[in-house]
Amino acid sequence: MNQPVTVSRDADVAVITLDNPPVNALSFHLRAPLMTALETLRDDDTVKAMVLTCAGRTFVAGADITEFGKPMQRPDLRDLIATLEKIEKPTVAAIHGTALGGGLELALGCHFRVAVKEARLGLPEVKLGLLPGAGGTVRLPYILGPRKALKVIVSGTPIGAGEALQGGLVDALHDGELVANAVAFARAKVAEGGPFKAVRDRRERIEEADLAAFDADAAELAKKARGLEAPVACAQSVRNAITLPFDEALAKERDFFVHLVSGEQSRAQRHLFFAEREAAKVAGVGKDVKPREIRRAGIIGAGTMGGGIAMSFVNGGIPVTLLEMSKEALDRGLATIEKNYAISVSRGSLAEDAKTKRMAMFTGTTDYADLADCDIIIEAVFEDMDVKKDVFGKLDKIAKAGAILASNTSYLDVDQIAAITARPQDVVGLHFFSPANVMKLLEIVRGKKTAPDVLATALAVAKRIAKVPVVVGVCHGFVGNRMLAARSADSEDLLLEGASPAEVDKSFTDFGWPMGPFQMADLAGLDIGWRNRKSLGKTAAIADPLCEQGRFGQKTGKGYYLYENGRTPKNDPEVEKLIEEKARERGIERREISAEEITERSLYPMINEGARILEEGIAARASDIDIVWVNGYGFPVGKGGPMFWAEAHGLKKIVERLDHWHTRTGKAVFEPAPLLRRLAASGGSFAELREAAA
Ligand code: T1G
Numbered sequence: 001m002n003q004p005v006t007v008s009r010d011a012d013v014a015v016i017t018l019d020n021p022p023v024n025a026l027s028f029h030l031r032a033p034l035m036t037a038l039e040t041l042r043d044d045d046t047v048k049a050m051v052l053t054c055a056g057r058t059f060v061a062g063a064d065i066t067e068f069g070k071p072m073q074r075p076d077l078r079d080l081i082a083t084l085e086k087i088e089k090p091t092v093a094a095i096h097g098t099a100l101g102g103g104l105e106l107a108l109g110c111h112f113r114v115a116v117k118e119a120r121l122g123l124p125e126v127k128l129g130l131l132p133g134a135g136g137t138v139r140l141p142y143i144l145g146p147r148k149a150l151k152v153i154v155s156g157t158p159i160g161a162g163e164a165l166q167g168g169l170v171d172a173l174h175d176g177e178l179v180a181n182a183v184a185f186a187r188a189k190v191a192e193g194g195p196f197k198a199v200r201d202r203r204e205r206i207e208e209a210d211l212a213a214f215d216a217d218a219a220e221l222a223k224k225a226r227g228l229e230a231p232v233a234c235a236q237s238v239r240n241a242i243t244l245p246f247d248e249a250l251a252k253e254r255d256f257f258v259h260l261v262s263g264e265q266s267r268a269q270r271h272l273f274f275a276e277r278e279a280a281k282v283a284g285v286g287k288d289v290k291p292r293e294i295r296r297a298g299i300i301g302a303g304t305m306g307g308g309i310a311m312s313f314v315n316g317g318i319p320v321t322l323l324e325m326s327k328e329a330l331d332r333g334l335a336t337i338e339k340n341y342a343i344s345v346s347r348g349s350l351a352e353d354a355k356t357k358r359m360a361m362f363t364g365t366t367d368y369a370d371l372a373d374c375d376i377i378i379e380a381v382f383e384d385m386d387v388k389k390d391v392f393g394k395l396d397k398i399a400k401a402g403a404i405l406a407s408n409t410s411y412l413d414v415d416q417i418a419a420i421t422a423r424p425q426d427v428v429g430l431h432f433f434s435p436a437n438v439m440k441l442l443e444i445v446r447g448k449k450t451a452p453d454v455l456a457t458a459l460a461v462a463k464r465i466a467k468v469p470v471v472v473g474v475c476h477g478f479v480g481n482r483m484l485a486a487r488s489a490d491s492e493d494l495l496l497e498g499a500s501p502a503e504v505d506k507s508f509t510d511f512g513w514p515m516g517p518f519q520m521a522d523l524a525g526l527d528i529g530w531r532n533r534k535s536l537g538k539t540a541a542i543a544d545p546l547c548e549q550g551r552f553g554q555k556t557g558k559g560y561y562l563y564e565n566g567r568t569p570k571n572d573p574e575v576e577k578l579i580e581e582k583a584r585e586r587g588i589e590r591r592e593i594s595a596e597e598i599t600e601r602s603l604y605p606m607i608n609e610g611a612r613i614l615e616e617g618i619a620a621r622a623s624d625i626d627i628v629w630v631n632g633y634g635f636p637v638g639k640g641g642p643m644f645w646a647e648a649h650g651l652k653k654i655v656e657r658l659d660h661w662h663t664r665t666g667k668a669v670f671e672p673a674p675l676l677r678r679l680a681a682s683g684g685s686f687a688e689l690r691e692a693a694a
Pocket of ligand 1: 022023025058061062063064065066077098100101102103105124125128130131132133134136274277278
């Protein structure tokens with residue numbers, strides 16, 4: 001068992017090494033010996049300077065998130081930093097990997113910070129529904145200035161060591177031996193002589209701060225918070241660093257932290273943090289299953305999905321061969337990709353030379369034979385089984401042995417597609433979400449014959465292209481789209497019985513969704529659903545007549561809403577009139593429909609379908625379903641995902657209301673799944689399924 005804290009000496013410089021794998025989280029068993037080391041070295045006159053470093057792949061990646069919600073054992077992180085900051089001999093944090101959250105706060109307790117060039121530094125607490133709780137919202141503004149610090153803290157996105165150096169957060173960058181360089185840096189400071197200023201005493205950036213400009217930035221950021229408390233608390237706490245004395249601002253930061261850490265939103269977002277990591281652990285695909293090597297990817301189809309998928313691979317450093325049926329279609333697809341990169345360059349999120357490098361990683365072709373050297377080939381062609389089978393038939397002939405053949409189908413039976421080939425073990429579904437170069441979610445569809453190393457490869461590729469993977473089984477619409485169908489199964493009746501599209505959408509945005517179902521349908525295009533219904537011989541009371549009038553949504557300037565200028569939806573009395581007419585035709589007496597009823601008739605059936613999906617083993621864990629919905633469908637992170645929210649909301653109440661609507665409507669989507677009924681009756685939780693499965 002490794003020592004969490006070891007102290008070594010390089011003559012008069014003491015080196016404290018923290019070692020708490022895998023990410024040196026500041027658990028109590030690290031904090032206690034660290035406090036002892038700090039106090040001992042502080043009082044040892046033979047020690048002229050101290051260096052703080054970490055063993056393993058990264059500097060401290062934060063407080064130990066698993067300790068939140070439990071009584072905090074002292075010394076806590078603030079005690080450590082308070083002791084560190086009072087040490088008069090120079091203290092230097094030597095940073096590699098990531099210095100995140102409490103890890104960066106600890107480093108800000110030192111006089112100096114040195115780092116390797118690849119290091120990343122940040123305060124991602126806002127992503128856990130928290131704010132930095134050990135001085136980060138006060139000390140970082142002292143170093144970077146309030147406006148820059150506000151951006152770093154409210155985005156939660158780490159900055160690179162180069163940017164940190166420019167901002168004064170890091171004092172030196174090193175290529176070679178980090179600790180040796182840090183010791184040399186410390187010794188040089190000793191030679192320069194003190195006093196050495198603690199961060200809390202460096203007020204220059206605070207005194208020159210432009211409060212009005214800061215408030216304008218904060219107001220902009222608050223607009224994007226969409227009901228999340230943490231971003232607003234972060235901004236207020238950074239503002240306190242400008243307006244209040246250091247210790248007062250620190251105390252207020254603590255109050256915010258204590259409030260947030262015991263709140264529902266942070267509990268939900270911490271659930272998602274661990275759920276995302278759990279989702280990558282797949283039964284039968286242990287660490288012993290080696291992924292196949294992926295040097296080049298082939299993408300079939302350069303349309304919206306194919307182009308976005310291709311960009312994800314190139315952004316992840318994997319060169320792409322992009323195939324289209326015709327040169328025109330290929331050129332159109334590549335031009336769209338180039339335009340997307342140009343937009344990123346114009347926004348400053350991509351350098352011009354990086355764009356050039358990325359465009360050079362695309363090879364266009366209209367010849368299937370050019371895919372023969374690809375290690376993975378993903379088709380993103382028209383969502384039709386015959387078309388998919390035709391493509392896989394061709395792929396089976398040209399793809400090299402061991403190549404992974406993947407379908408981006410969003411609904412269809414991957415086993416049927418695999419059966420077309422002589423290598424079903426190499427076939428997997430990779431369901432990306434539009435826009436594929438932006439959306440984080442990747443539903444990995446495991447076929448009956450998909451080999452474990454194909455799944456291991458898909459999981460490894462997902463990490464390389466910065467996607468959040470969830471492995472799901474084969475069924476119509478997999479996890480996300482299947483539940484989406486249940487969520488909208490009753491939406492037309494809600495309109496016929498009295499709700500307006502705007503009322504339904506408002507209940508969703510009030511809940512925290514970025515957009516409601518009718519605005520979403522207008523964005524996606526009503527004609528897609530219309531074509532689908534016609535092919536299945538199905539009808540829709542409202543959507544069909546809207547489509548017959550050419551109201552396909554944003555793309556035709558009107559759908560459920562009117563779009564006079566671009567994307568802003570406007571209520572259209574024509575639509576209201578059509579709904580009233582269709583209701584009259586069906587003898588439906590229209591009435592007031594509350595937001596609560598809308599939630600019951602849309603979210604409850606969706607959760608119910610989630611329970612069916614768990615019963616069938618299509619999803620391994622309820623938390624996987626939460627990850628699908630938060631990363632693929634905009635389910636509000638502050639609510640933790642549909643299954644987490646359902647438990648917090650009360651399974652008993654949900655089952656009672658499902659029974660009510662099942663009786664009222666006779667619709668199958670409202671008939672409670674046996675699992676849901678059982679857990680509601682026993683007061684059980686979805687988590688117990690996981691334990692049972694483990
Ligand atoms: N606490 C506890 N466990 C952690 C952890 C943490 N801070 N960070 C990671 N783990 C576990 C994780 O669950 C996984 O476990 C394993 O380590 C490897 O992680 C007072 C309030 C550092 C970029 O938010 O972003 O400080 O699944 O798979 O992909 O202000 O981990 O193997 O059992 O993610 O290489 C702020 C969280 C905390 C950073 C590495 N810090 N971590 O990514 O590995 S709040 C964070 C990460 C705080 C103070 C406050 C990433 C990483 P298992 P991994 P990775």
